[in-house]
Amino acid sequence: MNNSSTTRSFNPCLVCGDKSIGFNFGVLSCMACKAFFRRNAVRLGTYDFTCPKDGDCSITHTFRRICNCCRLAKCFRVGMRKDLILSEAEKEARRKTVAKNRQKREQVLKTQCLDMVPVSTIQYFTPHQLTYLSQSDRILLGNVFNTYETTCIAARNSHLPEFPTKKHTNLYDFLNEYSLMHKVLIDYFKVIPEFNTLAIDDKICLIRNQFGVVNNINEAIVHPGISNNLIVSSSNVYGTYITNRLIKSIQRIAPFTNDPIILKLLLLVVAFSSGNCRNRNDTEMDQICNDTLSIYFAQNIYTELLWKYVLSRSSTEIDAVKFFDKLVQFLLYLLDVHLLIDGYINGLYFEIEQMEPLMQSMWPKPIKRDSSLMSGMDVESD
Structure with missing residues (x-):
């Protein structure tokens, strides 16, 4: 290579x-x-x-x-x-805490993999569904469902009841508010074993490259529907055309929210896409994941599980194919919307500079293009 x-x-x-x-x-x-x-x-x-x-x-x-x-x-x-800045004593205490928490997480994951998740957690599996879903499939479905509930849904219930909480007038305030939910989503990915075992650079690469699409899917699960605050904020930030496309994507995803597991699986399928699903017109962040084989295997696990689950919920295989086709069409539409949003944000250098570090890292560092336009904004000239 x-x-x-x-x-x-x-x-x-x-x-x-x-x-x-x-x-x-x-x-x-x-x-x-x-x-x-x-x-x-x-x-x-x-x-x-x-x-x-x-x-x-x-x-x-x-x-x-x-x-x-x-x-x-x-x-x-x-x-x-x-x-x-931590003192030496604080560093040692932190190292011990991290090691202790790691042992707890490993024990929890081991328990989840060994114990069958109660069927009532998701739904009752009929004999028809058992034809397509093995015991290991059902355990994995339960783990995905429960892990998402204890991270993203728990965060929503405790301190993130809605988004946005107000009518924003600028991009950086809009995305800065969302950064809280994005951090929770990253925490969720960290609990997924296939993601957690990847090198840190590959984790960052996946999170950046699928930023808009995974967040849109996540929002559909956590905050379903279209609030007035969202419409007004989006119109103020993106303008009418992009807002209309964004609202349409939310409307198209709505039917899939009726099932407790489909979008959670789709979220993982997209998250493990090693290709770049962004429109940033730059080489700085056009990263290629190193361990593409592990990422491919992980994506294949959840893609196959999603297909089996759709089969188990469908009356016939033809119905399953039709449903899966609609899911793929929606995903392509969603990707197109976020390519459009990325293209719009790329040129908003001042707005990107005002974002919180996590949100700012989702876009390339603004480059000084014109001294008269960017006066006072170039980091190296401070």
């Missing part, structure tokens, strides 16, 4: 513009700026940071070591949080 085809690209560090390694102290940053902030943020008040110039040094990958004063100031300006 050509090495260039699997070269991974990363969002730039918000402090110096170098390649980031992930979120550190609340902000996308590189290893150097992460270490710099950890060392120096705790010294505030006990050490005088002075700038050799007038406090306006350019902090870039090349010149980031020139002025610690301006570099630390920029760390705070882009959102790094001193309160997230």
